[in-house]
Amino acid sequence: MTSPTVSLRSVAVRKPGSLILRSVDLDLAPGSATALFGANGSGKTTLLRVVATLLRPSSGSGVVLGADLGTAAVDGVRRRIGLVGHEPALYPNLTLGENLELAASIALGRPATAEAQDALQQVGLAGAADRRASRSSNGMRRRIEFARLLILAPDLLLLDEAHVGLDPEAWLLVGHLIEEVTGRGGSALIVAHEEERIRPLVDGAVTLGDGVITGHQE
């Protein structure tokens, strides 16, 4: 059996006045997609940021893609993590195409115009490439972020309610992304509320409550 993509042990995150995560144990097996459920404000986004190596846990330990959290090793694996968060990560005055090119050029280490064109085509935004991000709808911004993930080809996919505002066609895109990542032996962790919609896409689900993982479902 291969080692898990993500493995957290008694991870806690403290913020002033509250304990956001009390003691989270979480394993993501290679080639699996997991849904993360939890009530509003239960710390799902925080947990996702810990897994994305963007937030250092207050205590506990974890390994993400082979790198120990809290060590310099995470610098080397960050590039293999794909995150779509609540807020769109787009420069408001750049066009959708430019936003995609910027991210792709940094990630690939070279000008990535061709890749960006390709990805725009795949997410169905080839015609809207020249639209400014600030003047685009929520769904279009989401699609640009999915296009970014197509280029980045991450080994760990993290979606934070990324489905909000998506039409049914774009929803298929989410399924495709998940399949692609798990297909190459990576893992996906998807935060969502609508169990019925998410179910078909994932292999299992965990529930976060009171700062711990309370339920596992297969």
Next chain:
Amino acid sequence: MKRYRAFLIPAAGLLAILVGFLMFNIRDNLVYYKVPDEVVGDASILVSDRFRLGGQVVPGSISSDESTVTFSVTDGKQTMVIVHQGAPQQLFQEGVGVVVEGTWDGDVFSSDSMIIKHDEQYRTDDGGVYTPEQRYPDE
């Protein structure tokens, strides 16, 4: 930090050169106030030029009427006559250093602002060492 060594080492070197150059080679003129020797005889100073003038009040030169004080200041080489508008400061007296601000017409410096230049000595009365000459030795 290894990655940035190519930047940090030259930057530190540049800093050392700049600081060294600044410390040892700069003789720029940085003037907060002029002294009478620099003013008397300088034809380039116009009546409209406002500047600061520093010097020691010449003993015996102070006279005053209702609205002005007239006195002379010296830097040991040249002496200038000052007409100051307004009442002098509390510590204004013979022998103290003053910095006045105003204009000069070639004969008289018209001042409207006066600062007493305090020196670094603190003496008790019975210390017996205080004389104006000792407090303001020729510079």
Next chain:
Amino acid sequence: MKARPLDIAAVGTLATAFVAGLVVPPDAVQGDLQRIMYVHVPSAWLAYLSFTVTLVASVAYLRWRSLRWDRIAGAAAEVGVVFTGLALATGMIWGKPVWGVWWTWDARLVLTAVMFFVYLGYLALRRSFDDPELRAHRSAVLGVVAVLQIPIVHFSVTWWRGLHQPPTVLRPDNPQIDAPLLFALLMSVAAFTVVFAALVKRRSEITAKEDEALRFQEAGATAGSDITAPTIGGGSS
């Protein structure tokens, strides 16, 4: 709060300095005005001392990541701002009768005023965080960057050819001050330094308690525990 040796020493030396400052003879020229020096000079000394402490503690925090250093840095800056303000205020009160103006654009005055505002900014930054770790980290960076600028500020304002008198006591040749006055001055500098130590110690202890209280509060509450299902709309069954 029980009194401790440091507090007792602070009160004791301060009382001695107070008496010394009152009984020594007045200055020949300035008279009793000069007694302001017994507050002004030690305040200015504390300003420099406290900002040095802030620098050292900031560097120490970045090196060892212990919140203890951060609390010392913050406490020293707080005490420092108060005494810098006091040095400025007493300087103005003394400057009006002696120089004839409340304020003059002299190098040391400007430097002190700039330092006052640099550390006011530092304290404003500290106040904006409620997460102790974040506060410690960011303010340590500012503490170091700000202090790096102080020698540069010093040189840039010195080149205005200042009006402020040259240092009186810290001169290589003989001090330009008579013995009784010097004694009173040194006494007050010593007293202020002990007061500084006592204040910084107390202040960082208070901050430690505050941080601890925060942690204690955490133990009860977890994220989301204060949110319950809505009671209207028939969702709960």
Next chain:
Amino acid sequence: MNLRNQIATLMRYELRDELRGGEVGFVVLPFGVVALLTIPMAIGIDTPLLQRIGPGIYWSIILLFGVLVTQRHSSLAPPATRDMLRLAGADPVARFAATTLATFLLLLAFEVGAGFATMALYDPALDSWWWLAALLPLTAAGLSMIGTIAGNIASGLEARTSLVPLIVVPIAVPLLLGAAQATEGLRVGAGILRWLLLLAIVDTVLAVAGVLTARSLEESAA
């Protein structure tokens, strides 16, 4: 991607984002010119006096309004873009350098624009005006670095828009003094080398501080 390419790419897109937003050209610059316009109204029309104080007023406007220019970055790009770039593998030092360079160019444009306004409104007498070709970039560089460091220190804070000016302005005092005294030196024909060196030293110290703190500030993301 090597560091230089990353810096160039990031700077190009950041600058494009800012220029399209147009905040510097259409908001900060006009605001600065209005300020230049109000001062003679406040102190009275005394042409020789205005000629004399024009350069000084110019520099203090550059400092106070330049803070707005340095702030634009943190106010414009949403915090999520920082996470996105981190995950894309952008080096923190590259991000510091790119933001600083973008701000530097904007500040330089602001300096030139406000400079023309000062020339027109105050008619200052500057003989060796070509020295400004060294003076303006040195000042803009220092101010942009202080602004970027302060922006990173205050990033994610509610109070950052009011906090950054309080942090930047006192620390930028040597820049103001150096620039203003050098201009004054040009006016009266005194030497200005000392002030140029001072500015160069400030810039070098800030560049070192920026590079050394970039990673550490990014890791402490809220």
